[in-house]
Amino acid sequence: MASVADTLSPALPPQRRLRPAISPVAWLAGPALLLFVVFFVLPFGVMALLSLLSGNPVQNPNVYPTTRHYARFLGDELYYDALWATLRIGLITTFFSLLIGYPLAHWMARMKSRLGHALLLMAVIAPMLTGIVVRTFAWMTILQDKGVINTTLAALGLIDGPLPLMYNEFGTIVALVHIYVPFMVLTLTGVIGRIDERLEQAARNLGASRLRAFAEVTLPLSLPGILAGSLLVFALAISAYVTPFLMGGTNVLTLPMLIYQQVSASFNLGFAGALGVILLAVSLVVVIAYNHVLARFSGQEGLT
Amino acid sequence: MTHFHHLTRRGALKAGAGATAAAIVGAPAILHAQTATLKITTWGGKWGEVMKGEVLPAFEKEFKCTVSADQAFPYVPKLQASPKSNPVYDVLHTNSNEQWNCVELGLVEAKLDHKKIPNIADVYPYAISDKIVGVSIFTSAIGLGYRTDKGLKKPTSWKDLADPALAGMRGGYIIPVNSLGQAHLMMLGKVYGKGFTDLDAAYKALEALKPIKLVDFTGQMEKMLLSGEVSMGVIHDSGIYRYDGQNQPIDFAIPSEGVLALEQVLNVTPGSKVKELAYAYINYMLRPDVQKKLSETVWYSPSNRKVNLDAKYDARLFNTEAKVAQLIQPDWKWYNARKEEIDLKVTRLLKG
Numbered sequence: 001m002a003s004v005a006d007t008l009s010p011a012l013p014p015q016r017r018l019r020p021a022i023s024p025v026a027w028l029a030g031p032a033l034l035l036f037v038v039f040f041v042l043p044f045g046v047m048a049l050l051s052l053l054s055g056n057p058v059q060n061p062n063v064y065p066t067t068r069h070y071a072r073f074l075g076d077e078l079y080y081d082a083l084w085a086t087l088r089i090g091l092i093t094t095f096f097s098l099l100i101g102y103p104l105a106h107w108m109a110r111m112k113s114r115l116g117h118a119l120l121l122m123a124v125i126a127p128m129l130t131g132i133v134v135r136t137f138a139w140m141t142i143l144q145d146k147g148v149i150n151t152t153l154a155a156l157g158l159i160d161g162p163l164p165l166m167y168n169e170f171g172t173i174v175a176l177v178h179i180y181v182p183f184m185v186l187t188l189t190g191v192i193g194r195i196d197e198r199l200e201q202a203a204r205n206l207g208a209s210r211l212r213a214f215a216e217v218t219l220p221l222s223l224p225g226i227l228a229g230s231l232l233v234f235a236l237a238i239s240a241y242v243t244p245f246l247m248g249g250t251n252v253l254t255l256p257m258l259i260y261q262q263v264s265a266s267f268n269l270g271f272a273g274a275l276g277v278i279l280l281a282v283s284l285v286v287v288i289a290y291n292h293v294l295a296r297f298s299g300q301e302g303l304t
Numbered sequence: 305m306t307h308f309h310h311l312t313r314r315g316a317l318k319a320g321a322g323a324t325a326a327a328i329v330g331a332p333a334i335l336h337a338q339t340a341t342l343k344i345t346t347w348g349g350k351w352g353e354v355m356k357g358e359v360l361p362a363f364e365k366e367f368k369c370t371v372s373a374d375q376a377f378p379y380v381p382k383l384q385a386s387p388k389s390n391p392v393y394d395v396l397h398t399n400s401n402e403q404w405n406c407v408e409l410g411l412v413e414a415k416l417d418h419k420k421i422p423n424i425a426d427v428y429p430y431a432i433s434d435k436i437v438g439v440s441i442f443t444s445a446i447g448l449g450y451r452t453d454k455g456l457k458k459p460t461s462w463k464d465l466a467d468p469a470l471a472g473m474r475g476g477y478i479i480p481v482n483s484l485g486q487a488h489l490m491m492l493g494k495v496y497g498k499g500f501t502d503l504d505a506a507y508k509a510l511e512a513l514k515p516i517k518l519v520d521f522t523g524q525m526e527k528m529l530l531s532g533e534v535s536m537g538v539i540h541d542s543g544i545y546r547y548d549g550q551n552q553p554i555d556f557a558i559p560s561e562g563v564l565a566l567e568q569v570l571n572v573t574p575g576s577k578v579k580e581l582a583y584a585y586i587n588y589m590l591r592p593d594v595q596k597k598l599s600e601t602v603w604y605s606p607s608n609r610k611v612n613l614d615a616k617y618d619a620r621l622f623n624t625e626a627k628v629a630q631l632i633q634p635d636w637k638w639y640n641a642r643k644e645e646i647d648l649k650v651t652r653l654l655k656g
Contacts (some may be wrong), residue, residue, distance in 0.1 A: 056384060059388055059410070078648060078651060144533050145472070146532045162472075249518060250514075250516070253655055260481070261647070264377075265480055265481040266480070266643060267384055267405055267409065269384070
């Protein structure tokens with residue numbers, strides 16, 4: 001581009017000509033960048049700012065900087081427990097979504113029949129067309145004490161009292177996995193579909209078993225998809241509010257639940273902001289660690 | 305014609321100035337009346353249907369304005385995020401506990417101007433008592449809802465919820481986010497301890513209710529009772545009576561220790577640009593015909609003494625001096641001042 005600029009404007013002063021020109025294609029990223037700034041950077045900035053102030057400056061001009069919201073978090077084990085529960089639920093949900101999603105995505109990606117592929121794709125996408133609240137309520141009718149499973153088992157005389165399927169982390173994770181598996185499948189299908197099948201065939205021709213060919217060829221090549229899908233599901237699971245609230249009962253307390261309580265019932269935007277910043281910071285650490293672990297398994301080129 | 309002979313230049317100027325002044329003074333009122341928008345909050349569900357279908361259109365027609373009604377809870381954080389001089393609502397409708405939060409935050413008037421609400425003269429004393437910020441337009445009564453098909457005796461005391469036979473089948477609320485749960489906690493202090501402020505006794509009694517199923521809002525408790533997921537739970541009378549005629553095996557019990565008032569409170573925001581209209585709306589909501597309509601839609605007890613309810617509502621709702629005397633109004637100012645500490649304590653108690 002610089003040489004084109006030289007040819008077109010030889011009279012420009014040297015320092016002007018040395019400036020790198022912005023590719024016209026880069027301008028296309030402008031709207032996306034603007035959206036990112038307006039819908040992420042600004043709200044996050046406001047949240048981070050509120051977490052360091054004694055009140056809301058829109059309402060009260062006499063607010064002052066403070067770290068008391070962070071000190072409050074550090075001063076009570078209940079908040080650590082909530083953070084750990086949030087991460088634990090996020091990690092387990094991601095693990096099971098991957099476990100269920102990978103074979104399904106692999107099957108979809110390798111399917112020869114177009115009709116079969118379309119039907120599978122519809123089956124994966126269909127649940128996403130109903131709201132999370134509806135899907136969570138559906139799980140409630142299945143897992144609650146008077147739900148389908150417990151009532152059936154009781155009617156068959158197999159159980160005396162209801163099995164603890166809901167009002168705990170188990171029920172929460174079951175519902176979350178169901179809700180987020182499509183995100184994993186859709187992300188993985190695209191990546192696995194782009195892996196050249198002949199690589200796997202070559203490995204088989206060289207004497208590798210089907211399992212070894214998968215483990216040493218297909219799986220490493222699909223790591224970028226695993227990374228993207230896992231990050232997506234993990235991010236969605238740790239920020240889930242409705243499902244843990246409805247499925248968890250008294251036994252589940254996550255940071256998004258605490259944040260909602262602070263905003264909606266305690267009207268403490270500062271503490272809610274601090275909880276949000278902490279959740280984001282800890283999640284970033286987990287994500288970076290996960291990225292490093294996967295990079296080590298795949299070699300650097302695997303994740304590019 | 306004589307008029308024109310006496311019309312001097314000075315006189316004409318005076319008359320013109322007078323007319324202009326009258327126009328300046330009068331015009332905004334007229335313009336306001338024609339174009340003003342009143343921003344309010346209101347509930348959804350059946351209440352919202354009647355409000356949006358009948359009550360609000362009639363108000364708009366009578367007061368030549370438009371009403372913008374927000375049904376997306378929670379309202380207070382939205383009000384909190386808007387500038388005080390240009391609030392997102394003119395009239396805030398919430399339960400009583402949140403109005404106390406709002407007055408602390410300077411988001412609503414500490415005291416309404418009763419002269420601008422003529423119908424306030426007809427309300428029961430509880431509606432404007434010192435436990436209320438604003439005015440309570442309706443109340444429901446928090447007591448015990450129970451299944452009638454589980455062989456349970458009709459509860460007569462709050463202590464009946466602790467019956468060991470109800471382990472895992474009793475229902476309560478996530479106390480940090482639900483005012484029924486908060487009111488119930490205060491009631492536990494009264495029933496098991498020295499009074500509504502006896503938190504130690506309340507915590508102990510609350511722990512004894514484990515295992516208990518907790519929900520975040522009353523609609524969810526209604527579903528739990530209807531599906532048999534809980535056999536007895538803390539709920540307001542409206543949440544049970546609204547299924548009247550649907551042949552549901554649920555009923556409402558008034559414990560002997562009393563029921564707690566769940567007031568529907570209206571208040572004006574100090575920065576409202578249409579305060580007169582805001583007051584007119586509150587007065588309108590207290591009119592006997594409007595009160596009757598809404599009472600008989602969602603089984604809320606009207607605040608206005610002059611409301612004549614149909615027989616079946618009259619028999620159950622709190623609409624006489626003797627009946628409203630049974631209502632206990634929680635001291636929300638006291639509770640809100642301790643909310644943070646209580647939230648932590650009860651979350652820890654009920655978790656795991």
